[in-house]
Amino acid sequence: MELELLGISKTYNNNVCAIKSLNYTLNKSAICGIVGDSGCGKTTLLRIIAGLETPDNGTIKVNNNIVYNGWINVAPEKRQIGMVFQGNALFPHMTVKKNITFGIEKNNLNSVNKLIELFSLEDKINRYPHELSSGQMQRVAIARTLAVQPKILLLDEPFSNLDLIAKSKLRTEIKKIAKILSITVFIVTHDIFDALDICDEIIFINNGELTETCSSSDVKNLSDIKLKSYLKNMTDQAKRFISIIE
Amino acid sequence: MAISETTYFIKKIKNIFNKWTLATASIILVLCLPLLAILLGLLTGAGNTWDHIQKYLLLEYISNSIYLIIGTGILSSLIGISSAWCVATYNFKFRAYIQWLLYLPLAIPSYIMAYAYVGFLEFEGTFDNITLNTTSGLDIMNIWGLIFILSISLYPYVYGSSWVMFTSLGKKLWESTSLSGITQNKYFFNIALPLTLPAIFAGLFLVFMEVLNDYGAAKYFGINTFTTGIFRTWTALEDINSSIFLAAILVVVIVIIQIINRFFRGRKSYSINDISSNSQNVRKNIKGIHQLLVLTICLFPVVIGFIIPLLQLLKWSMLHISSQLDLFLFYLSMNSILLAFFTSLLIVLVALLLVFLPRWSKNTYMKFLTNFSTVGYSIPGAVIGITLIAASGYFVNYFDYIFNLKIGKYIFSGLALLIFAYLFRFISVAYNPLEANTLRINPSIPESSYLLGKSKFFTLFKVEIPLLKSSIISSSLILFIDLMKELPLTLILKPYNIQTLAIKAFEYADDERITEAALPSVILILIITTIILFLSKYSKVKAY
Numbered sequence: 001m002e003l004e005l006l007g008i009s010k011t012y013n014n015n016v017c018a019i020k021s022l023n024y025t026l027n028k029s030a031i032c033g034i035v036g037d038s039g040c041g042k043t044t045l046l047r048i049i050a051g052l053e054t055p056d057n058g059t060i061k062v063n064n065n066i067v068y069n070g071w072i073n074v075a076p077e078k079r080q081i082g083m084v085f086q087g088n089a090l091f092p093h094m095t096v097k098k099n100i101t102f103g104i105e106k107n108n109l110n111s112v113n114k115l116i117e118l119f120s121l122e123d124k125i126n127r128y129p130h131e132l133s134s135g136q137m138q139r140v141a142i143a144r145t146l147a148v149q150p151k152i153l154l155l156d157e158p159f160s161n162l163d164l165i166a167k168s169k170l171r172t173e174i175k176k177i178a179k180i181l182s183i184t185v186f187i188v189t190h191d192i193f194d195a196l197d198i199c200d201e202i203i204f205i206n207n208g209e210l211t212e213t214c215s216s217s218d219v220k221n222l223s224d225i226k227l228k229s230y231l232k233n234m235t236d237q238a239k240r241f242i243s244i245i246e
Numbered sequence: 247m248a249i250s251e252t253t254y255f256i257k258k259i260k261n262i263f264n265k266w267t268l269a270t271a272s273i274i275l276v277l278c279l280p281l282l283a284i285l286l287g288l289l290t291g292a293g294n295t296w297d298h299i300q301k302y303l304l305l306e307y308i309s310n311s312i313y314l315i316i317g318t319g320i321l322s323s324l325i326g327i328s329s330a331w332c333v334a335t336y337n338f339k340f341r342a343y344i345q346w347l348l349y350l351p352l353a354i355p356s357y358i359m360a361y362a363y364v365g366f367l368e369f370e371g372t373f374d375n376i377t378l379n380t381t382s383g384l385d386i387m388n389i390w391g392l393i394f395i396l397s398i399s400l401y402p403y404v405y406g407s408s409w410v411m412f413t414s415l416g417k418k419l420w421e422s423t424s425l426s427g428i429t430q431n432k433y434f435f436n437i438a439l440p441l442t443l444p445a446i447f448a449g450l451f452l453v454f455m456e457v458l459n460d461y462g463a464a465k466y467f468g469i470n471t472f473t474t475g476i477f478r479t480w481t482a483l484e485d486i487n488s489s490i491f492l493a494a495i496l497v498v499v500i501v502i503i504q505i506i507n508r509f510f511r512g513r514k515s516y517s518i519n520d521i522s523s524n525s526q527n528v529r530k531n532i533k534g535i536h537q538l539l540v541l542t543i544c545l546f547p548v549v550i551g552f553i554i555p556l557l558q559l560l561k562w563s564m565l566h567i568s569s570q571l572d573l574f575l576f577y578l579s580m581n582s583i584l585l586a587f588f589t590s591l592l593i594v595l596v597a598l599l600l601v602f603l604p605r606w607s608k609n610t611y612m613k614f615l616t617n618f619s620t621v622g623y624s625i626p627g628a629v630i631g632i633t634l635i636a637a638s639g640y641f642v643n644y645f646d647y648i649f650n651l652k653i654g655k656y657i658f659s660g661l662a663l664l665i666f667a668y669l670f671r672f673i674s675v676a677y678n679p680l681e682a683n684t685l686r687i688n689p690s691i692p693e694s695s696y697l698l699g700k701s702k703f704f705t706l707f708k709v710e711i712p713l714l715k716s717s718i719i720s721s722s723l724i725l726f727i728d729l730m731k732e733l734p735l736t737l738i739l740k741p742y743n744i745q746t747l748a749i750k751a752f753e754y755a756d757d758e759r760i761t762e763a764a765l766p767s768v769i770l771i772l773i774i775t776t777i778i779l780f781l782s783k784y785s786k787v788k789a790y
Contacts, residue, residue, distance in 0.1 A: 054608075
């Protein structure tokens, strides 16, 4: 499913400009990482795509169909876009199974069983969210979103609050599932290494402006000097750790 | 440029005025009708008896109301804060029970408390008998007596709000201050009390509103207050315009009290950083004389505010139990329960709509306007009742004049007007806690449901209402208690064929048949006590 963002702008009531005239097109079945500092507008962009926020200007097209242009504003529940929120937003009064099956018809439970299997949640289905670890909660949240078979999946900081092992496991699972379901994925992260690991494309946002776009294999050719020096610094640190371990 | 700005403006308007905005605006408009009618009363001016009222009565209404507010405020604060501090700070025998028993005076409406105490303290009354007729009775039918009655009846508002705050101050705060050598007395006056002030003011504000709302006790004691004055102007002087004008003045006074309350709170921060359950106050174990002293402080309000009046009423009830315990009493009880039950459900439903519709509309003005539709609790029942009678009269005459439709019998002989008045007066009792608890639900939770393809109403019923379950139940029960006790509104607006326990008790007392008022009062108190005890148990059950 192709997603087009044309001239998207958003200013909040207190005159804080969250997104400035952003243009971007993501091709079908690609994984795109949105990278930027805290408060730079990454989450706002996801919420605008999902229909939870209304942009001041611009057009959003999904597979060439307009879902927003000021006159047309397709409601979030009708956009067929799934989103996993930062902090997962599971329904606390429902079991894992009830959470995952919340959005689907009763006669469509087969696909849910597959998802439960894919995310290794078979022995957790009768537990409540507060009885799960952070990693398990995140997997339930993604399974719940995928159960309704969205055309586009939006993940807001899916790796925050996870330990290194859970993080690495979830990255592998997301990559695998995006491939199996051939779904278009947007991942918001402040950690460029998460993006480099699983994304086909990375966009960099700074103060609401799209400053750089590149494929993950192409990241060394970035033109932003600040970003380049940050990457170099991180790579040096990684090298130091590797030398310590070896 | 001009075209793009116009297009932007039109798009913005289109987004603001959606179906949820219109639904919210309609509910707000309907709920604000009594408020508009009261304010119109100010503009249209007083009636022909106003000169008489201004010359001979107004000063007395004002001064008595001020004395009552100040006196009741001081006494209820003393009782409420001291008992709350003891329950929150010390561990003593029966503490777990006493912390809930302290709420029980709320079960006795102040007018019933007044009848009971007059009987208890009168010449050859119960107190006189206990003291072997040495006291020749104690006359409390004066303003000091009314201050005493209202204070022991209303202190639980101050107790409840300050107890919650004292309990949540947290052990870290006490530990860090005690490490700097501060004594417990200094900690109370310099740290705990200032931090609890907003909660105390919130409780006191409710006390003030109840004092201004009181009609039954003030009338029985013969004290002329604003509320009795509004009634008297309408019934005895037969001047509804002056009555509404008085009511409008009272509303202005209440608005000023509210502004002062906010002004005193100022920009200081009273927030407590850590209110998790494991950081709550560690209570100090006490024994011996210290325990006895604390037990006295905590049990004294329960004894004078609940046990003495209840025993007095039970004593009177025994005199008429054989003649009064009949089907009519059962009918009265069922009437009261059903009216309070269904009205509280309706009020909670409207409160839920008022909480969620402005959110769905995403229109910040709607949120602001909602505040106006929830001011009813600050306006005495008598004011609302008389204003609605007058406004409905105009409405009925208008329909008769313009459309030749006689709708008076439908408006005045049914329950609709009374239930609408209850809705206006008590909506904030349900709205405020529901709004506060809705803010605690992570917005991503309902948003997740929308993105899973579910509508706003489906999400409301399947996700948000289950998460608000405990708040909905406790608000409904508090509303039920308020509605069971309510007197002035019911007295003015009830259809002639409807009777409730509160009304029957008042009518007996008004006819000087005070002992006969006891049995309906006792039944009313027992129903409310059951609800309060259930609430105390229920509040211990944790939400998700």
